[in-house]
Amino acid sequence: MYIAYNRDGKICNAIDEEISKSEDYFCPLCKCKLVFKRGRKIQSHFAHFKSSECSFTNYKKESKEHLNVKKILYQHFKNKYDKVFVEYIFKTDDSLQIADVYLANNNIAFEYQRSVIPFLDIKKRTLGYEKANIKLIWLIDINKFVKELNVNNNIVYIKYAPFVDNFLNYHKGCIFFYGFDREKNEIVFYQLWSHNLKKHSAVCKKRSCKLENFDIPISFPLFKNNYVTKLYANDIENYVYVQLKFDKTVKNKLLSKLYNERISLNNIPNCLGINVQEQLLFRTPLLMWQLEMYSLFKKNKTYSEIFNYISNYIEFNDSIYIKNKDKQHILEKVINWYYNILLKK
Ligand SMILES: [Zn+2]
Numbered sequence: 001m002y003i004a005y006n007r008d009g010k011i012c013n014a015i016d017e018e019i020s021k022s023e024d025y026f027c028p029l030c031k032c033k034l035v036f037k038r039g040r041k042i043q044s045h046f047a048h049f050k051s052s053e054c055s056f057t058n059y060k061k062e063s064k065e066h067l068n069v070k071k072i073l074y075q076h077f078k079n080k081y082d083k084v085f086v087e088y089i090f091k092t093d094d095s096l097q098i099a100d101v102y103l104a105n106n107n108i109a110f111e112y113q114r115s116v117i118p119f120l121d122i123k124k125r126t127l128g129y130e131k132a133n134i135k136l137i138w139l140i141d142i143n144k145f146v147k148e149l150n151v152n153n154n155i156v157y158i159k160y161a162p163f164v165d166n167f168l169n170y171h172k173g174c175i176f177f178y179g180f181d182r183e184k185n186e187i188v189f190y191q192l193w194s195h196n197l198k199k200h201s202a203v204c205k206k207r208s209c210k211l212e213n214f215d216i217p218i219s220f221p222l223f224k225n226n227y228v229t230k231l232y233a234n235d236i237e238n239y240v241y242v243q244l245k246f247d248k249t250v251k252n253k254l255l256s257k258l259y260n261e262r263i264s265l266n267n268i269p270n271c272l273g274i275n276v277q278e279q280l281l282f283r284t285p286l287l288m289w290q291l292e293m294y295s296l297f298k299k300n301k302t303y304s305e306i307f308n309y310i311s312n313y314i315e316f317n318d319s320i321y322i323k324n325k326d327k328q329h330i331l332e333k334v335i336n337w338y339y340n341i342l343l344k345k
Contacts, residue, residue: 001027001056002070003087004034004046014044015071015086028089029096030054043071056098065141069112069180073101076211081105092128099134106216109134112180114141116163119318126320137218138167138320142179142188148206155227156204157195164200165317168192168281170326173333174222175280185211189220193227194279197239197286203227228275236273236287237265257291261298269294271345278334281322283315290338297342310335 002014004025011028012019014036019025025034025046032054034046042064048054074086081103088102088109099109109129113122122138129136145161167177176191187209192202205227207220243254263269272290279286292313296306311331316322322330 001034001046001062001087002043002067003028003089004036013086014046015074019044027052027054027056028087029056029098043067055095063114065182066112066114069114069139069141069182070100072185072211073110073112073180076214077101077103080215090128090132090134092131095128097125097128097132099129099136102134103216107134108216109136110139111136112139112141113167114144116161119166119320122166123318123320137178139178139180139187140164140167141182142190143182146179146190154205156190156206158190158192158202158204159198160200160202162200166320168317168319169321170278170281170319170330172222173277174224175277176220176222178218181208184208187211187214187218191220191223192280193229193277194275194286195229196235197231197273199285202280203229226277228277231273231275233268233270233273236268239273239287240265254285254287254291257288257295261291261295269345271341274338274341276334276337278330281316281319281330283317284313289314293335293338294342297339303339306339307332307335 004012004014005028006012006023006025012025019036019038021036021038025036026032027034027046027048030052032048032052034048036044036046038044045062045067047062048056070086074084078084083104085102085104086100088099089096090099090102091097100112101110103109111125126136140163145164147159148156149159150157164177169176174191175193176189179188179190180186181188189207190204192204195201195203205223240254240258243252258265272294273287274290275286282289289310293306293310296309314331316327
């Protein structure tokens with residue numbers, strides 16, 4: 001960490017000031033004594049002793065990379081604006097929280113995340129910002145969490161870590177997340193569409209901005225085009241075979257469902273496996289809920305019966321950005337869309 005109190009209660013900032021090694025320093029959160037580490041390869045900083053149980057070290061693994069990104073974000077904004085803080089401490093209802101970088105005049109904070117932490121911790125921190133009425137942008141470490149497989153004309157095929165699910169935004173029917181590229185020093189913005197039946201795989205429009213050109217408000221335009229990949233019968237067949245590799249028993253849910261519907265693998269109806277963008281937000285596999293809905297439809301269930309069942313059947317991934325109200329809209333949109341497909345076929 002970069003911020004500590006000295007014995008007189010004065011705030012010391014290890015990025016901007018000369019820190020004397022002979023003084024004592026204390027953590028602003030837990031008040032424990034800290035060690036000062038004068039860096040050669042990395043920026044000088046304060047650190048807790050190993051035994052510490054401070055919430056600061058619990059939720060922010062202070063790697064060299066994390067310290068460095070925090071520093072360059074801070075310095076970038078400090079050169080542009082007044083009242084820019086690194087490790088800004090603010091109060092929520094019941095506790096203190098620390099923002100990586102906070103721009104007071106714009107009332108916006110940036111959190112850089114590169115360690116995998118439990119969803120509930122991310123959610124708690126996000127709610128802390130909401131309560132304090134501070135706008136928050138999470139920048140995830142894309143060098144760690146995103147793998148670009150193929151780039152073609154600004155269209156990028158990516159695989160991403162399950163942790164990224166937590167940070168997917170859904171706004172005006174578009175899905176996206178923000179990140180930071182440590183190697184290129186860029187803020188990056190990925191807008192996503194569903195690709196194949198594999199989880200955490202997407203087609204993207206990627207936009208990036210060199211940190212030196214980055215400014216507030218953030219303006220990455222959303223694309224209205226639909227880049228969702230169309231799935232073919234053999235994609236679905238392959239997917240089922242992949243599932244079989246993991247589980248050959250009768251307990252294989254997908255297989256038993258296909259069997260119950262008297263669907264053989266070489267004769268999958270073309271209304272099954274129709275890709276939809278919102279699938280990126282679901283934990284329930286595409287084929288599972290579509291099969292479920294197909295089967296209800298064939299039993300002549302009414303739309304509202306189908307809706308009630310399927311809206312409970314589809315589970316969402318954990319996400320800090322998608323509120324229950326939005327989830328309801330997403331379910332209405334997707335179930336209605338698929339119902340119309342079943343009607344036509
Ligand atoms: Zn502490």
